[in-house]
Amino acid sequence: VNPPVCAEKPSTPALLSPNPSYFLVLQKDPSKALVIAVTTRAIFNLEEEHKLYLEKGKEEYIRHQQANQDKPLPPGTAFAFIQAAQYVNEKILESTPAEKDLFDILVLSNNSPESGARIINSAKHYGKGNPSPGYLKSHGVKLFLSADRTDVCNALRRGEFSPPSHIRKPTTLFPSSTPLRVVFDGDAVLFSDETDKVFREQGLEGAMQYERAMEAVPMGEGPLKAFAMHLGKMRKKFSQEKSPIRTYLVTARSGRDMGIRAIKTLREWGLAIDEAFFMDGAPKGPILAQIQPHIFFDDGLHNIQGAQNVGVPSAWVPSCSAQGTEPVEGKPFGGKGRIS
Ligand SMILES: [Mg+2]
Numbered sequence: 001v002n003p004p005v006c007a008e009k010p011s012t013p014a015l016l017s018p019n020p021s022y023f024l025v026l027q028k029d030p031s032k033a034l035v036i037a038v039t040t041r042a043i044f045n046l047e048e049e050h051k052l053y054l055e056k057g058k059e060e061y062i063r064h065q066q067a068n069q070d071k072p073l074p075p076g077t078a079f080a081f082i083q084a085a086q087y088v089n090e091k092i093l094e095s096t097p098a099e100k101d102l103f104d105i106l107v108l109s110n111n112s113p114e115s116g117a118r119i120i121n122s123a124k125h126y127g128k129g130n131p132s133p134g135y136l137k138s139h140g141v142k143l144f145l146s147a148d149r150t151d152v153c154n155a156l157r158r159g160e161f162s163p164p165s166h167i168r169k170p171t172t173l174f175p176s177s178t179p180l181r182v183v184f185d186g187d188a189v190l191f192s193d194e195t196d197k198v199f200r201e202q203g204l205e206g207a208m209q210y211e212r213a214m215e216a217v218p219m220g221e222g223p224l225k226a227f228a229m230h231l232g233k234m235r236k237k238f239s240q241e242k243s244p245i246r247t248y249l250v251t252a253r254s255g256r257d258m259g260i261r262a263i264k265t266l267r268e269w270g271l272a273i274d275e276a277f278f279m280d281g282a283p284k285g286p287i288l289a290q291i292q293p294h295i296f297f298d299d300g301l302h303n304i305q306g307a308q309n310v311g312v313p314s315a316w317v318p319s320c321s322a323q324g325t326e327p328v329e330g331k332p333f334g335g336k337g338r339i340s
Contacts, residue, residue, distance in 0.1 A: 033104030034230040035140050036085065040109045040119050041147040042167045043082055044073035065115040072125040073118065077167050077313050078145050081294040083126070084180035091244040092237060101234065106141065142227040145315060152318065165297060165315035179244045182231060183291060184273075185298040186251030186262050189317050190228055192220030193299070211261055218268040219261060223317055224297055225269070232271045246274045250287055250296075252303075254280035285310045 040046060053061040085103040092099050109119050145167045146152050152166040184190045199207040228247070235245045249266075253259050255278035266273060277287050285306035288296055296307045296314040307314035 032100035035104045036143045037106040037141045038145045042078040042145045045076045062115040065118045069118040073122040084294045087178045088244045165317050167315045181246045181293040183248040183293040183296040188299040191222045218265040249273045249276040252279045288312045
Protein backbone atom coordinates (compact mmCIF):
# COMPACT_ATOMS: atom_id res chain seq x y z
CA VAL A 1 0.00 0.00 0.00
CA ASN A 2 1.39 3.37 -0.97
CA PRO A 3 1.36 5.96 1.76
CA PRO A 4 -0.49 9.09 0.78
CA VAL A 5 2.01 11.86 0.20
CA CYS A 6 -0.47 14.72 0.31
CA ALA A 7 -2.36 15.50 3.45
CA GLU A 8 -6.01 16.46 3.17
CA LYS A 9 -5.77 20.15 3.82
CA PRO A 10 -6.68 23.40 2.19
CA SER A 11 -4.09 25.22 0.14
CA THR A 12 -2.04 27.55 2.25
CA PRO A 13 -1.63 30.28 1.57
CA ALA A 14 -4.67 30.94 -0.58
CA LEU A 15 -2.43 33.29 -2.51
CA LEU A 16 -1.03 30.43 -4.52
CA SER A 17 -3.88 28.00 -4.84
CA PRO A 18 -5.19 26.90 -8.21
CA ASN A 19 -8.56 28.33 -7.43
CA PRO A 20 -7.62 31.67 -8.79
CA SER A 21 -9.45 34.91 -8.61
CA TYR A 22 -8.28 35.55 -12.13
CA PHE A 23 -5.84 34.38 -14.67
CA LEU A 24 -3.89 35.90 -17.51
CA VAL A 25 -4.47 34.82 -21.06
CA LEU A 26 -1.50 35.16 -23.35
CA GLN A 27 -3.12 33.60 -26.42
CA LYS A 28 -6.73 33.07 -27.27
CA ASP A 29 -8.46 30.21 -28.93
CA PRO A 30 -8.93 27.51 -26.38
CA SER A 31 -10.72 25.24 -28.84
CA LYS A 32 -7.60 24.92 -30.96
CA ALA A 33 -4.79 25.74 -28.57
CA LEU A 34 -2.67 23.55 -26.37
CA VAL A 35 -3.65 25.06 -23.05
CA ILE A 36 -1.12 25.09 -20.23
CA ALA A 37 -2.05 26.52 -16.84
CA VAL A 38 0.81 27.61 -14.63
CA THR A 39 0.69 29.29 -11.25
CA THR A 40 2.48 32.58 -10.69
CA ARG A 41 4.87 30.95 -8.24
CA ALA A 42 5.86 28.31 -10.82
CA ILE A 43 6.53 30.79 -13.63
CA PHE A 44 8.06 33.57 -11.54
CA ASN A 45 10.41 33.41 -8.60
CA LEU A 46 8.20 34.57 -5.75
CA GLU A 47 10.09 32.80 -2.98
CA GLU A 48 10.93 36.01 -1.09
CA GLU A 49 7.40 37.30 -1.51
CA HIS A 50 5.99 33.94 -0.44
CA LYS A 51 8.09 34.06 2.71
CA LEU A 52 6.94 37.61 3.40
CA TYR A 53 3.32 36.51 2.97
CA LEU A 54 3.77 33.62 5.39
CA GLU A 55 5.72 35.58 7.99
CA LYS A 56 4.21 39.05 7.85
CA GLY A 57 0.79 38.45 6.37
CA LYS A 58 -1.29 39.48 3.43
CA GLU A 59 -1.24 43.24 3.98
CA GLU A 60 2.52 43.44 4.14
CA TYR A 61 2.67 41.28 1.02
CA ILE A 62 0.29 43.58 -0.87
CA ARG A 63 2.24 46.64 0.27
CA HIS A 64 5.50 45.06 -0.98
CA GLN A 65 4.01 44.08 -4.35
CA GLN A 66 2.53 47.54 -4.86
CA ALA A 67 5.82 49.23 -3.99
CA ASN A 68 7.63 47.00 -6.49
CA GLN A 69 4.98 46.76 -9.18
CA ASP A 70 7.27 48.02 -11.93
CA LYS A 71 10.09 45.71 -10.95
CA PRO A 72 9.79 42.48 -12.99
CA LEU A 73 9.88 39.30 -10.95
CA PRO A 74 12.84 37.00 -11.58
CA PRO A 75 12.14 33.84 -13.61
CA GLY A 76 10.85 30.78 -11.74
CA THR A 77 11.22 27.06 -12.36
CA ALA A 78 8.69 26.79 -15.19
CA PHE A 79 9.87 30.00 -16.85
CA ALA A 80 12.26 28.45 -19.40
CA PHE A 81 9.61 25.90 -20.37
CA ILE A 82 7.01 28.61 -20.94
CA GLN A 83 9.53 30.73 -22.85
CA ALA A 84 10.42 27.78 -25.10
CA ALA A 85 6.69 27.20 -25.68
CA GLN A 86 6.39 30.82 -26.81
CA TYR A 87 9.34 30.25 -29.13
CA VAL A 88 7.43 27.32 -30.66
CA ASN A 89 4.45 29.66 -31.18
CA GLU A 90 6.69 32.14 -33.00
CA LYS A 91 8.05 29.41 -35.28
CA ILE A 92 4.56 28.13 -36.06
CA LEU A 93 3.32 31.65 -36.85
CA GLU A 94 6.36 32.32 -39.04
CA SER A 95 5.39 29.46 -41.32
CA THR A 96 1.59 29.78 -40.97
CA PRO A 97 0.52 33.25 -39.81
CA ALA A 98 -3.14 32.29 -39.42
CA GLU A 99 -2.44 29.16 -37.38
CA LYS A 100 -4.56 28.83 -34.23
CA ASP A 101 -3.00 25.63 -32.97
CA LEU A 102 -0.60 27.32 -30.56
CA PHE A 103 0.40 27.09 -26.93
CA ASP A 104 -2.06 29.00 -24.80
CA ILE A 105 -0.58 29.93 -21.45
CA LEU A 106 -2.86 30.62 -18.51
CA VAL A 107 -1.10 32.19 -15.55
CA LEU A 108 -3.15 31.36 -12.48
CA SER A 109 -3.07 33.79 -9.63
CA ASN A 110 -5.00 34.39 -6.48
CA ASN A 111 -3.64 37.87 -6.11
CA SER A 112 -6.09 40.67 -5.62
CA PRO A 113 -6.03 43.52 -8.16
CA GLU A 114 -3.86 45.55 -5.72
CA SER A 115 -1.15 42.92 -5.50
CA GLY A 116 -1.64 41.47 -8.97
CA ALA A 117 -0.31 44.44 -10.94
CA ARG A 118 3.27 43.26 -10.49
CA ILE A 119 2.38 39.82 -11.88
CA ILE A 120 0.67 41.39 -14.91
CA ASN A 121 3.59 43.77 -15.46
CA SER A 122 6.07 40.91 -15.18
CA ALA A 123 4.11 38.83 -17.70
CA LYS A 124 4.08 41.83 -20.04
CA HIS A 125 7.79 42.41 -19.48
CA TYR A 126 8.74 38.89 -20.57
CA GLY A 127 5.77 37.93 -22.72
CA LYS A 128 5.15 38.55 -26.36
CA GLY A 129 1.41 38.57 -25.88
CA ASN A 130 -0.81 41.10 -24.25
CA PRO A 131 -1.95 39.55 -21.01
CA SER A 132 -5.39 40.41 -19.84
CA PRO A 133 -7.21 39.26 -16.74
CA GLY A 134 -10.07 36.87 -17.33
CA TYR A 135 -12.18 34.56 -15.23
CA LEU A 136 -11.61 30.91 -14.95
CA LYS A 137 -14.13 28.78 -16.72
CA SER A 138 -11.44 27.02 -18.42
CA HIS A 139 -11.34 23.80 -19.64
CA GLY A 140 -9.30 22.00 -22.06
CA VAL A 141 -6.31 22.63 -19.85
CA LYS A 142 -3.94 19.84 -20.84
CA LEU A 143 -1.21 20.65 -18.35
CA PHE A 144 -1.30 22.36 -14.97
CA LEU A 145 1.99 23.30 -13.32
CA SER A 146 2.14 24.47 -9.75
CA ALA A 147 5.02 25.05 -7.37
CA ASP A 148 2.80 24.13 -4.45
CA ARG A 149 2.24 20.47 -3.71
CA THR A 150 -1.00 21.06 -1.88
CA ASP A 151 -2.34 22.89 -4.94
CA VAL A 152 -1.60 19.88 -7.04
CA CYS A 153 -3.16 17.50 -4.56
CA ASN A 154 -6.30 19.60 -4.28
CA ALA A 155 -6.57 19.92 -8.05
CA LEU A 156 -6.19 16.17 -8.36
CA ARG A 157 -8.82 15.55 -5.72
CA ARG A 158 -11.26 17.95 -7.33
CA GLY A 159 -10.55 16.58 -10.77
CA GLU A 160 -9.45 20.00 -11.99
CA PHE A 161 -6.77 20.60 -14.56
CA SER A 162 -6.05 17.02 -15.34
CA PRO A 163 -3.19 16.25 -15.05
CA PRO A 164 -1.81 18.43 -12.31
CA SER A 165 1.95 18.37 -11.87
CA HIS A 166 4.15 19.67 -9.11
CA ILE A 167 7.12 21.45 -10.61
CA ARG A 168 10.34 21.12 -8.66
CA LYS A 169 13.16 23.55 -8.59
CA PRO A 170 16.52 22.04 -9.45
CA THR A 171 19.65 22.96 -7.56
CA THR A 172 20.96 24.87 -10.55
CA LEU A 173 19.00 25.83 -13.62
CA PHE A 174 20.39 25.06 -17.03
CA PRO A 175 20.49 28.09 -19.27
CA SER A 176 17.43 28.27 -21.43
CA SER A 177 17.90 27.41 -25.07
CA THR A 178 15.76 26.25 -27.91
CA PRO A 179 14.22 24.05 -29.26
CA LEU A 180 11.64 23.15 -26.63
CA ARG A 181 12.77 19.84 -25.12
CA VAL A 182 10.26 17.77 -23.16
CA VAL A 183 11.04 14.43 -21.50
CA PHE A 184 8.32 12.00 -20.49
CA ASP A 185 8.50 8.96 -18.25
CA GLY A 186 6.54 5.96 -19.56
CA ASP A 187 4.49 4.09 -16.97
CA ALA A 188 1.95 6.19 -15.05
CA VAL A 189 2.90 9.29 -17.09
CA LEU A 190 2.44 8.69 -20.85
CA PHE A 191 1.00 5.24 -20.23
CA SER A 192 -1.43 4.03 -17.59
CA ASP A 193 -0.06 2.48 -14.40
CA GLU A 194 -1.45 -0.97 -15.19
CA THR A 195 1.96 -2.65 -15.33
CA ASP A 196 3.14 -0.80 -12.22
CA LYS A 197 0.12 -2.26 -10.42
CA VAL A 198 0.91 -5.79 -11.57
CA PHE A 199 4.49 -5.28 -10.42
CA ARG A 200 3.35 -4.11 -6.99
CA GLU A 201 1.14 -7.16 -6.59
CA GLN A 202 3.18 -9.86 -8.30
CA GLY A 203 6.77 -8.65 -8.54
CA LEU A 204 9.01 -8.32 -11.55
CA GLU A 205 8.43 -11.84 -12.86
CA GLY A 206 4.66 -11.27 -12.73
CA ALA A 207 5.02 -7.93 -14.52
CA MET A 208 7.11 -9.51 -17.26
CA GLN A 209 4.59 -12.30 -17.73
CA TYR A 210 1.82 -9.73 -17.89
CA GLU A 211 3.69 -7.77 -20.54
CA ARG A 212 4.24 -10.89 -22.66
CA ALA A 213 0.57 -11.83 -22.41
CA MET A 214 -0.51 -8.28 -23.28
CA GLU A 215 2.11 -7.63 -25.94
CA ALA A 216 -0.40 -7.07 -28.73
CA VAL A 217 -2.63 -4.81 -26.61
CA PRO A 218 -1.68 -1.11 -26.40
CA MET A 219 -1.30 0.26 -22.89
CA GLY A 220 -3.94 2.54 -21.44
CA GLU A 221 -3.62 6.31 -21.44
CA GLY A 222 -1.53 7.98 -18.78
CA PRO A 223 -2.14 11.45 -17.35
CA LEU A 224 0.23 13.19 -19.81
CA LYS A 225 -1.00 11.42 -22.95
CA ALA A 226 -3.29 14.21 -24.15
CA PHE A 227 -0.55 16.82 -23.69
CA ALA A 228 2.02 14.63 -25.47
CA MET A 229 -0.36 13.92 -28.37
CA HIS A 230 -1.02 17.62 -28.88
CA LEU A 231 2.70 18.36 -28.70
CA GLY A 232 3.22 15.59 -31.28
CA LYS A 233 0.63 17.21 -33.54
CA MET A 234 2.48 20.54 -33.37
CA ARG A 235 5.76 18.71 -33.93
CA LYS A 236 4.42 17.25 -37.19
CA LYS A 237 4.11 20.71 -38.72
CA PHE A 238 7.90 20.76 -39.08
CA SER A 239 10.59 18.60 -40.59
CA GLN A 240 12.86 16.86 -38.10
CA GLU A 241 15.73 19.31 -38.70
CA LYS A 242 13.57 22.43 -38.44
CA SER A 243 11.36 21.34 -35.57
CA PRO A 244 11.21 23.78 -32.64
CA ILE A 245 10.06 20.84 -30.47
CA ARG A 246 11.97 17.74 -29.41
CA THR A 247 10.32 15.02 -27.36
CA TYR A 248 11.91 12.17 -25.43
CA LEU A 249 10.81 9.05 -23.60
CA VAL A 250 13.09 8.13 -20.72
CA THR A 251 11.72 4.98 -19.12
CA ALA A 252 13.28 2.58 -16.65
CA ARG A 253 11.89 -0.29 -18.71
CA SER A 254 14.49 -2.40 -20.43
CA GLY A 255 14.73 -2.18 -24.20
CA ARG A 256 14.44 -5.92 -24.70
CA ASP A 257 11.42 -7.54 -23.09
CA MET A 258 9.72 -4.60 -21.42
CA GLY A 259 10.27 -2.10 -24.23
CA ILE A 260 8.26 -3.77 -26.96
CA ARG A 261 4.85 -2.88 -25.64
CA ALA A 262 5.89 0.73 -25.02
CA ILE A 263 7.04 1.09 -28.64
CA LYS A 264 3.92 -0.63 -29.95
CA THR A 265 1.68 1.63 -27.88
CA LEU A 266 3.34 4.79 -29.19
CA ARG A 267 2.99 3.48 -32.74
CA GLU A 268 -0.67 2.62 -32.17
CA TRP A 269 -1.32 6.14 -30.86
CA GLY A 270 0.59 7.70 -33.75
CA LEU A 271 2.80 9.50 -31.26
CA ALA A 272 6.21 10.18 -32.73
CA ILE A 273 8.86 10.61 -30.02
CA ASP A 274 12.22 11.92 -31.21
CA GLU A 275 14.30 9.74 -28.94
CA ALA A 276 13.50 6.90 -26.57
CA PHE A 277 15.84 5.75 -23.81
CA PHE A 278 15.29 2.38 -22.11
CA MET A 279 17.27 2.66 -18.90
CA ASP A 280 16.76 -0.89 -17.61
CA GLY A 281 16.55 0.41 -14.07
CA ALA A 282 19.58 2.71 -14.30
CA PRO A 283 19.26 6.22 -12.84
CA LYS A 284 17.77 8.78 -15.21
CA GLY A 285 19.88 11.73 -14.03
CA PRO A 286 22.88 11.29 -16.38
CA ILE A 287 20.79 11.07 -19.55
CA LEU A 288 18.64 14.01 -18.41
CA ALA A 289 21.82 16.03 -17.85
CA GLN A 290 22.73 15.38 -21.48
CA ILE A 291 19.29 16.19 -22.90
CA GLN A 292 18.91 19.33 -20.75
CA PRO A 293 15.12 19.38 -21.11
CA HIS A 294 13.03 22.41 -20.28
CA ILE A 295 10.81 20.02 -18.34
CA PHE A 296 10.85 16.38 -17.27
CA PHE A 297 7.69 14.56 -16.14
CA ASP A 298 7.78 11.53 -13.85
CA ASP A 299 5.53 9.91 -11.27
CA GLY A 300 8.43 8.58 -9.17
CA LEU A 301 9.89 10.97 -6.63
CA HIS A 302 13.27 9.20 -6.79
CA ASN A 303 13.45 10.10 -10.50
CA ILE A 304 12.34 13.68 -9.78
CA GLN A 305 15.07 13.95 -7.16
CA GLY A 306 17.62 12.57 -9.63
CA ALA A 307 16.57 15.17 -12.19
CA GLN A 308 16.75 17.99 -9.66
CA ASN A 309 20.25 16.89 -8.65
CA VAL A 310 21.48 17.44 -12.21
CA GLY A 311 19.71 20.79 -12.57
CA VAL A 312 16.72 19.70 -14.63
CA PRO A 313 13.36 21.41 -13.99
CA SER A 314 11.07 18.51 -13.26
CA ALA A 315 7.39 18.01 -12.68
CA TRP A 316 6.10 15.31 -10.40
CA VAL A 317 2.90 13.72 -11.73
CA PRO A 318 1.08 12.14 -8.80
CA SER A 319 -1.37 9.35 -9.38
CA CYS A 320 -4.50 8.34 -7.54
CA SER A 321 -4.74 5.39 -5.24
CA ALA A 322 -7.14 2.56 -5.93
CA GLN A 323 -9.89 4.53 -4.18
CA GLY A 324 -9.19 7.40 -6.52
CA THR A 325 -9.10 9.94 -3.73
CA GLU A 326 -5.57 10.12 -2.40
CA PRO A 327 -2.79 11.32 -4.62
CA VAL A 328 0.19 9.06 -4.22
CA GLU A 329 3.67 8.78 -5.50
CA GLY A 330 3.90 6.30 -8.33
CA LYS A 331 5.64 3.30 -6.79
CA PRO A 332 7.32 1.92 -9.82
CA PHE A 333 9.63 -0.97 -9.91
CA GLY A 334 12.24 0.27 -7.52
CA GLY A 335 15.84 -0.88 -7.42
CA LYS A 336 16.89 -3.93 -9.29
CA GLY A 337 14.65 -4.82 -12.17
CA ARG A 338 12.86 -1.51 -12.07
CA ILE A 339 10.96 -1.06 -15.28
CA SER A 340 8.97 2.08 -14.95
MG1 LIG B 1 6.60 5.86 -14.07
